[in-house]
Structure formats: structure tokens, C-alpha cells
Amino acid sequence: MSRGRVSLLLLAVTLAALLIACAPTEKEAYKRQFFSLGTLIEISLWDVDDERAAKAVRRVEEIVNDAHQRWHAWEPSEITALNTAIAEGQSLTLSPATIAALRRARELAAASGQLFNPAIGRLIALWGFHSDEPPHGPPPTQAAIDALLAQAPDMDALWIEGLHAGSNNPAVQLDLGAFAKGYTVDLAIAALRELGIENAIVNAGGDLRAIGSHGKRPWSIGIRQPADHSEGGILASIETHGDEAVFTSGDYERFFYFEGRRYHHILDPRDGFPARQVISVTAIGADGATADAAVTGLFVAGPDHWQEVAQRMGITQVMMIDTDMRIYMTAEMARRVHFEIAPPAGVFIAGESPRETR
């Protein structure tokens, strides 16, 4: 072979080797999963040695299991004990952890205009959602719903003094289902930081908070297409920056069919029925508790009023999908979201309406 050919061959081989060597064969994040809080918890850690990672996962597991035991809505917990006390006109002494959670839930309920209302536990039970398995129906009667709503249970009726809590409204029955995951994810992230971990994702059943990054690149989050559990069903993706919570509430998470009609678990506290018009809401917030409560409040508010609720709750990044698959977003969210598939219906950016973008 001539020297020229050898040089060219070497050049080609070198280029190919460089292409392979420089490829992003990055190491994988440390990942562990466990079941708690009625869902699958996944911890992702970046740049942490296995020993510290295992210790961190154990700590998160303790925190999540503790939350599960303290705040479960129907298995014996501090919350069910408080509910029993309230129904009997009594108050109860609770742990500082539960008092802190209740104070936070009460603040968020007020901020949402009680659209996120964790005092409607009795209504949720009436619909049959106080079970690990979906209800079979039938839905409750209008009379039963009206009787409950007439007693107007909300978080303003919950009083807290020191470690004591109670309510003068015996219809107040707490269910932290739309809040506990977010609040617990925050506790888990705080614990990871105490252990010196700065790059992590804590994902509780699809709702997550991410801190730091995956090395030189940001964490990348896929947002699943609502109602599509098939594998290709990633609708959009976002990259997180610094410390952000990404939460979604969807009508596909818990539901039942009765006589051909579908009933889901996100109840509108104003009329006592599953909220209509929306199939999912995704919000990016600074913390899990706010994002969790917000997606419920926004879901209930619906396409006509979500912007007011978002403003009151201090949430600037929202994506809502209605039952016709139209996507509504804040301008700030629109800048973050990268669609992985063509949106099936229109995309409407708040403040830029009525322009429709495809």
C-alpha cells in the first residue's frame, strides 16, 4: 500500500475511533425502586458512590414509609385517628411532623380557593376511592353528595393550636392524597441534601422533584401522553434546572366504569362529582407540596379558570390538556416543553390567545 493510502486509511480509522470514543457513553445514574405511599418510588442519584447511595436510598425509604404510616387516608394513621376524633367532636394531639404537614396543606388549600380541598375525605370515601383497588360503582346518589356538600367541609374549618388539631365541623375528614406525595418528596430531597447529595431525582408514582444535574447535562424528564399507557406514549420532555418539582394529575390514574360511564378520582369539591373538561395538568414548581396541590386545584378549575388559580398559587409553568386533547400552556411552560410527538389538537399559549399554534 502506498504511503498516501496508508495515511488515508489511518485518518479514516482515527476518525471512526474518535467518533466512538467521544460518544456519550456516560455512566448510568444509580437507581433504586421501592413500593410505598401506595405507589412506586424511584430514586435516581448521580455521582454518588454505591455505599453512600445505598445509605441515601435507605434514608428516603424510611421517610416515605413514615409518611405512609402517618398520613394514610384509610389505613390506621394519625390522619384517620384525627378524622375519628373530629367526627366525635374531639381534638387530638399529633406529632410535630403531622402538624407541620397539616399547616402546609391548609395554606395551599386557601391559596387554591379550596379547589384543592383535603377536607373532603368523606366525599372521596363515598365515591369508593378509599381502597387500593378501583371501586366497582355505582356512583353515590345525588342526595348523598348533596348532604355532604351541605356541611361544607374545608380546611378553614380545621384549627391547629400547638400540637392539637380539631374542627368544629364534624364533616371535616382529612385526605392528604393530593398533597402527601409532594410533601413527602420534599422531605426526601431535604434528607438527601443533609447527606451531601446534590444531584438526584425522587419520583413518587410519576411525580418528581429533581435537584442538580446528571453530570454535565441537565436531568431529562419525559412527560407521558395522558391516557396512553403504551410505551411510545411520551408526549413531551423538559430539562430541569437547579431544583424543580414536576407534577401531573390525570383522570387516568384512578377511575372506574359504571354502566358505560367513566368516573375518575379528582373530585370537584363544589359539586361533589369528578371534575370535567380536563384529562391532565402538569405543573413545574419550586417544591413538591405546592406543585402537587396546584395540579389538583388547576385540574378542578378547568380550562376557563386555571390561570387565576395558577396565579394565586404562584405557579407560572402549567400545561393543561382538555378532553378534546387541546393543550393549554403558560408562556413560561411553552418555552420549556419540547414535544416528542405532534400535539393531537391545538396548542394554546396563555396571553397569546386566540392564536393557535400547531
Next chain:
Amino acid sequence: MKRGDYFIVLGALIALPWLYLTYWSGSAPGTQALIVDGSGHELTLALTMDRQVEIAGPLGASVIEIHDGKARFVSSPCTGKLCIHAGWLSASGTVAACLPNRVSLTITGHHARWDSINF
């Protein structure tokens, strides 16, 4: 340059797209199925070997099938059957779970396109 030199350069140019797709593209198929049960036991199975496994949970056995580089829940003793409706999984990072029976199935391997899935 002689004719042979051109062939070498041509060969390198043809190889480039293949190398790019192989080493640089976003979401490659996963290589393994990670199955976790309610007790935290982990089972990792290669997606290259077809088989069915039964995973015991509090409600009974969930059956997971691996076939042709994909994995799915075939049956599970839950009411909702969301795990089964998830269908075949093959892309790295995708997850299906039977919450009532506490069994999860995650596809793992290199080039996971997303670090975590929100839903």
C-alpha cells in the same frame, strides 16, 4: 489520489452515518428488564432471552414475558390491569407497574432517553 484511496474515503463516509446512529442517537432499545417486587428483591433479565417469569406479590403471581427484545405484563391478579394495558416495553427508561401486587418492570440499558418519567 489513486482509485483505491477514493474507495477508502468512500468507505469511511458510508460508515459515518452508521457510527453516528449507533453511538450518538438518543433512545436506543434497552438491554435488560429490571423487575422489583414488594419486598425490594430485584431480578435482572436480559431481553435477548425469551421467557416468562412469575413474580409473587401480596395478591398472587404476576406473569412477565420477555420476547424478542421486549417485556410486558401478561397477567396480574389486580383489578385495574393497568400493568397489562401498558403493553410491550422496549425503550430504556420505560416502566410498567402493578401497584396492588407490588411488582414493577423497568427497561434498563444504555442511552436511556429520559432520566425519569412524569405522569
